[in-house]
Amino acid sequence: MWLFAAGLTVLSAGALLSLLLSKAPRLASWTGSAGAVGGCLLAIAAAIGVLWSGESAGATLAWEVPLGSLAVEIDPLAAVFIIPIALVVLIAAVYGAPYMQGSYHASTVGPSWFFFNLLAATMLLVVAARSGLLFLVAWEGMSLASFFLVLTDHRQESVRRAGWIYLVAMHLGTACLLVLFLLLGRSSGSLEFDQFAVEPGLAGVLFVLALIGFGTKAGFMPLHVWLPEAHPAAPSHVSAVMSGVMIKTGIYGLLRTVTFLPELPSWCGWTLLAVGVLSGIGGVLFALAQHDVKSLLAYHSVENIGIIGIGAGVGLLGISYDIPAMAFLGFAGALLHVLNHALFKSLLFLGAGAVQHGTGTRDIDRLGGLLKTMPITGGTFFVGACAISGLPPLNGFVSEWMIYLGVLLSVAEPARDANVAWAPLCVLVIGSLALIGGLASACFTKAFGCMFLGEPRSEQARHSHEAGRPMRAAMVTLAAACFVVALSGPVFLFLLRPAVLTIVPPGAREAAAAVVPQSLGPLVGVCVIFWATLAAVGLLSWGRRKMSSAGKVDGVPTWDCGYAAPTPRMQYTASSYASPLVILFRLLLRPRITLHPPVGLFPKQAGFESETPDLFAQYVFGPTFAGVAWIASKLRRFQHGRIQLYVLYIALTILVLLIWKLG
Amino acid sequence: MALWLDVILVLLILTSLWLLGSSRLRACIQAVAFQGIMLGLIPLLCAWPDITVRLAAVAVLSMVVKAIVLPGMLRRAAREANVRYEVQPLIGFTTSLLLGIVLWGLAMHVSRQLPVTMLHVTPLLIPVAIFTIFCGFLLIVSRNTAVMQVIGYLALENGIYVFGWAFAIEDPLLVEMGVLLDVFVAVFVMGIMIYRLSREFDTIETDELDSLKE
Numbered sequence: 121m122w123l124f125a126a127g128l129t130v131l132s133a134g135a136l137l138s139l140l141l142s143k144a145p146r147l148a149s150w151t152g153s154a155g156a157v158g159g160c161l162l163a164i165a166a167a168i169g170v171l172w173s174g175e176s177a178g179a180t181l182a183w184e185v186p187l188g189s190l191a192v193e194i195d196p197l198a199a200v201f202i203i204p205i206a207l208v209v210l211i212a213a214v215y216g217a218p219y220m221q222g223s224y225h226a227s228t229v230g231p232s233w234f235f236f237n238l239l240a241a242t243m244l245l246v247v248a249a250r251s252g253l254l255f256l257v258a259w260e261g262m263s264l265a266s267f268f269l270v271l272t273d274h275r276q277e278s279v280r281r282a283g284w285i286y287l288v289a290m291h292l293g294t295a296c297l298l299v300l301f302l303l304l305g306r307s308s309g310s311l312e313f314d315q316f317a318v319e320p321g322l323a324g325v326l327f328v329l330a331l332i333g334f335g336t337k338a339g340f341m342p343l344h345v346w347l348p349e350a351h352p353a354a355p356s357h358v359s360a361v362m363s364g365v366m367i368k369t370g371i372y373g374l375l376r377t378v379t380f381l382p383e384l385p386s387w388c389g390w391t392l393l394a395v396g397v398l399s400g401i402g403g404v405l406f407a408l409a410q411h412d413v414k415s416l417l418a419y420h421s422v423e424n425i426g427i428i429g430i431g432a433g434v435g436l437l438g439i440s441y442d443i444p445a446m447a448f449l450g451f452a453g454a455l456l457h458v459l460n461h462a463l464f465k466s467l468l469f470l471g472a473g474a475v476q477h478g479t480g481t482r483d484i485d486r487l488g489g490l491l492k493t494m495p496i497t498g499g500t501f502f503v504g505a506c507a508i509s510g511l512p513p514l515n516g517f518v519s520e521w522m523i524y525l526g527v528l529l530s531v532a533e534p535a536r537d538a539n540v541a542w543a544p545l546c547v548l549v550i551g552s553l554a555l556i557g558g559l560a561s562a563c564f565t566k567a568f569g570c571m572f573l574g575e576p577r578s579e580q581a582r583h584s585h586e587a588g589r590p591m592r593a594a595m596v597t598l599a600a601a602c603f604v605v606a607l608s609g610p611v612f613l614f615l616l617r618p619a620v621l622t623i624v625p626p627g628a629r630e631a632a633a634a635v636v637p638q639s640l641g642p643l644v645g646v647c648v649i650f651w652a653t654l655a656a657v658g659l660l661s662w663g664r665r666k667m668s669s670a671g672k673v674d675g676v677p678t679w680d681c682g683y684a685a686p687t688p689r690m691q692y693t694a695s696s697y698a699s700p701l702v703i704l705f706r707l708l709l710r711p712r713i714t715l716h717p718p719v720g721l722f723p724k725q726a727g728f729e730s731e732t733p734d735l736f737a738q739y740v741f742g743p744t745f746a747g748v749a750w751i752a753s754k755l756r757r758f759q760h761g762r763i764q765l766y767v768l769y770i771a772l773t774i775l776v777l778l779i780w781k782l783g
Numbered sequence: 784m785a786l787w788l789d790v791i792l793v794l795l796i797l798t799s800l801w802l803l804g805s806s807r808l809r810a811c812i813q814a815v816a817f818q819g820i821m822l823g824l825i826p827l828l829c830a831w832p833d834i835t836v837r838l839a840a841v842a843v844l845s846m847v848v849k850a851i852v853l854p855g856m857l858r859r860a861a862r863e864a865n866v867r868y869e870v871q872p873l874i875g876f877t878t879s880l881l882l883g884i885v886l887w888g889l890a891m892h893v894s895r896q897l898p899v900t901m902l903h904v905t906p907l908l909i910p911v912a913i914f915t916i917f918c919g920f921l922l923i924v925s926r927n928t929a930v931m932q933v934i935g936y937l938a939l940e941n942g943i944y945v946f947g948w949a950f951a952i953e954d955p956l957l958v959e960m961g962v963l964l965d966v967f968v969a970v971f972v973m974g975i976m977i978y979r980l981s982r983e984f985d986t987i988e989t990d991e992l993d994s995l996k997e
Binding site: 763764765767768770771774775778779782 | 873889893896897917920921923924925926927932
């Protein structure tokens with residue numbers, strides 16, 4: 121435990137020092153970055169210690185706050201979240217030091233590192249807190265620190281707008297959490313986690329509150345509207361941390377809440393599954409229609425949170441219907457996907473940041489041919505793109521395979537429970553996971569193809585340059601981690617077992633633990649295929665190099681079918697590539713297309729523009745908030761600036777109260 | 784001593800009505816100072832004949848603050864800010880007086896319903912306290928200049944002070960400290976406000992403040 125406390129101390133020290141040194145940006149950057157790296161290493165060590173020994177480590181300090189104690193504990197579930205959080209923060213800190221100096225105003229560097237370290241410390245505290253009050257304090261600290269990080273480039277109007285949307289969304293979510301914790305602590309009169317008790321019949325309500333409160337942070341559809349706004353606005357290493365791990369604290373909160381609710385009705389599992397499917401498919405569809413690489417990645421976060429939701433939903437259904445394979449593999453898949461998404465999503469955001477750093481634009485349609493100038497960024501982005509699409513032999517496949525396996529093993533069982541609606545379950549889980557994977561592949565062939573292949577579409581792309589050494593090192597590390605997870609898939613079954621058993625209710629633990637040997641076979645099989653594939657690819661490329669070293673390799677232009685004057689603008693654009701799919705799903709996506717077709721025999725001008733605003737932001741949240749603003753504007757009549765009338769309000773209130781109570 | 788206490792309470796009612804009906808700022812300041820003297824006498828008369836040194840000190844101190852220091856500050860503020868010496872009411876003086884009588888009835892009614900058992904001295908104490916509070920509110924709401932609002936605020940505080948005496952004869956110091964602190968903060972804030980107002984707007988009419996709203 122003292123390792124973890126030391127980690128938090130180092131992070132706080134790094135935060136304060138970088139704030140104090142903000143007059144000297146270079147120094148502030150160093151101290152902030154070093155604080156984050158040191159603190160995260162300590163936290164990782166603490167979490168590994170817990171996973172290794174299998175025993176939770178905790179400490180409780182007296183705290184002069186009503187209803188709260190400073191109770192902190194790292195159990196296996198917390199440890200499983202601490203490792204990706206600390207790992208991604210560490211790598212983002214290494215990447216962020218040169219990135220911030222290159223792209224942002226010197227005056228923002230010191231405060232930015234202050235909030236970065238604060239964000240890291242509060243995320244770790246959220247996961248480790250064992251008292252409702254401490255949890256909420258850390259949760260709010262996390263929201264506020266990330267809010268200020270989103271506002272790093274606050275001179276831009278669009279960034280300020282994104283910051284507001286984010287802040288409002290976070291506070292609406294926290295309101296639900298406040299109610300949730302008060303309801304949980306009502307019967308015992310204490311907000312300590314181990315004294316939480318559920319009043320009969322309230323479990324469903326509590327679950328819905330948790331789903332809304334934590335789902336807002338996690339970015340479940342339709343509560344995801346802040347993601348595509350906030351992620352593009354924030355600096356790339358911050359987006360990597362926010363999208364890679366901060367939204368996972370929402371998943372953590374949801375899973376932790378499940379441990380407080382012993383008897384969940386089965387509709388809760390179905391709800392989570394449905395929300396997961398909606399987020400997964402909706403997220404990837406909207407991602408397809410984006411032009412900005414960072415909003416594209418933000419929508420993919422929604423998609424991956426959906427996959428995690430599907431996994432957790434399968435797990436919950438497994439608990440409700442008492443099917444151990446679904447319970448264990450659903451949660452294990454969700455938890456592994458938390459780690460995997462942290463790795464590849466932060467990798468992709470760092471890659472997008474490197475592209476923005478090297479070219480000055482995030483618009484996919486203005487890039488192209490970057491693989492030649494930015495080979496490391498391109499290569500690692502390719503690894504991340506394959507991983508996020510769930511393609512073997514990468515880590516995204518392994519976690520999705522676990523979720524598939526949970527359902528497949530259960531439905532193949534001859535003595536399966538007849539009460540369960542198997543057909544909708546299989547369609548929902550297997551069908552939607554497959555659809556999501558396919559659409560994600562389409563989306564990332566578009567993103568990778570248009571950014572890194574072909575010819576540069578603009579001057580900016582032509583004059584791109586590769587990222588600096590620390591930035592490349594960060595991306596290569598993450599790409600390597602993706603492979604490591606993929607190639608050691610079965611090991612995670614054992615590593616995640618204690619965490620999954622924390623979520624499963626005590627009565628079902630033995631049966632759930634028995635699933636491990638049963639599911640080991642398919643996972644080892646997949647892993648062996650991965651090794652074999654990689655070995656074959658390695659051998660082939662070695663052979664190819666061996667052969668080609670005899671003759672020289674020349675570069676020539678692509679054959680242009682005899683056309684005399686091809687230009688890079690004749691290439692497929694990102695919009696045209698995605699167009700068939702966008703049109704197929706236009707009912708949901710509602711793209712706005714402005715078309716000026718060429719007219720006449722010798723057309724002078726023609727134009728095409730497409731834009732896909734968020735469905736929920738436009739049709740649900742926009743009108744709602746406009747209504748709230750309208751009501752608020754009516755209330756402005758009472759805000760007239762006359763002291764006399766203000767005092768009159770007070771006096772009348774007192775009079776009315778007196779007469780009401782005493783008259 | 785109950786008779787003298789009643790006399791003082793009646794004098795408090797009269798000064799409150801005087802505050803409502805007076806058109807001269809100077810007279811209002813004097814009325815508030817007079818109220819301060821009356822208030823200083825109340826604890827002495829309540830506890831008569833066993834007066835401790837502490838009680839006497841508290842009474843004298845409050846008289847000094849309420850009857851000499853605060854009115855002195857108000858006079859100085861009025862002089863420095865070049866206030867016109869007429870009170871500018873939003874509600875006319877006659878109407879204010881009539882409203883005052885209505886408020887007196889309301890205060891009597893409300894205080895009769897209050898579940899107070901400690902009224903061993905005089906039944907008039909609570910209604911007077913509530914009436915003075917109401918009058919303070921009425922002054923703040925219906926007068927234009929900041930000085931008059933400070934006076935209203937002082938009247939309000941006087942009412943709370945009387946109310947406190949009705950309840951906490953056993954432990955007066957607590958009430959006393961709280962009330963003095965309150966008054967001091969209020970005058971402090973209001974003094975700053977008057978000063979700022981006259982510097983920014985060349986007037987201390989709080990109506991001008993609404994030009995600050997968005």
